[in-house]
Amino acid sequence: MKTRKLLIIILVVVLLVVYFLVGTDYQKQHRQHEALMSQITEVTQTLAQVPPPPANLEQRLISAREELDAVKNSFPGYTNSTRIINSILKLAEKVGVKALPLITQPWTIESVKDQDYSVFRLNMAVTGTFTQLSNFLSSLEKGKPETLVIEYMSVNRVSEHSEGGSAASDNIQVNAGLKIAIFSLPPSID
Numbered sequence: 001m002k003t004r005k006l007l008i009i010i011l012v013v014v015l016l017v018v019y020f021l022v023g024t025d026y027q028k029q030h031r032q033h034e035a036l037m038s039q040i041t042e043v044t045q046t047l048a049q050v051p052p053p054p055a056n057l058e059q060r061l062i063s064a065r066e067e068l069d070a071v072k073n074s075f076p077g078y079t080n081s082t083r084i085i086n087s088i089l090k091l092a093e094k095v096g097v098k099a100l101p102l103i104t105q106p107w108t109i110e111s112v113k114d115q116d117y118s119v120f121r122l123n124m125a126v127t128g129t130f131t132q133l134s135n136f137l138s139s140l141e142k143g144k145p146e147t148l149v150i151e152y153m154s155v156n157r158v159s160e161h162s163e164g165g166s167a168a169s170d171n172i173q174v175n176a177g178l179k180i181a182i183f184s185l186p187p188s189i190d
Contacts, residue, residue, distance in 0.1 A: 081122075095128075099126045104123075107119065121181050122181075122182070126177075128174065129172060129174070148181070154177045157172060157173070158173035
């Protein structure tokens with residue numbers, strides 16, 4: 001009988017421990033369930049605020065690719081460096097400045113944003129009035145080749161205006177040093 005009471009007590013203690021473990025696990029899972037439900041509610045509300053994608057997304061992508069191809073095809077091809085220098089010198093003469101090509105570098109291939117380009121660099125000395133220089137730079141920017149970039153420029157005043165003259169910009173003589181780069185598509189390798 002004593003063993004029977006002892007077995008019953010042990011069984012009751014074991015059942016209480018099992019009940020305690022199962023109960024705490026249940027409460028822990030219940031808290032996790034509530035946390036997940038609140039997260040689901042927040043995500044659902046956020047998702048409801050996201051606008052639907054445009055209906056013509058595929059068409060817009062095709063159009064953007066076509067525009068990109070058109071721009072790539074309109075990019076000037078490899079050009080003779082002598083022609084480039086001559087066109088810049090003719091422009092300088094037309095505007096009224098003296099331009100002297102000082103240093104030219106051979107065409108090199110450079111990569112810009114994973115795209116290869118041929119680049120021709122030219123250093124020039126330009127002399128004229130400030131207004132003429134301004135007109136020359138404006139003409140370079142708007143003229144051909146369209147891919148001409150002035151990478152560096154320094155401007156120095158040559159002389160002071162005369163005592164009787166005005167300080168207007170069309171009388172101020174300046175010397176400018178320009179570093180010009182012209183970009184083009186690299187020659188095709190066939």
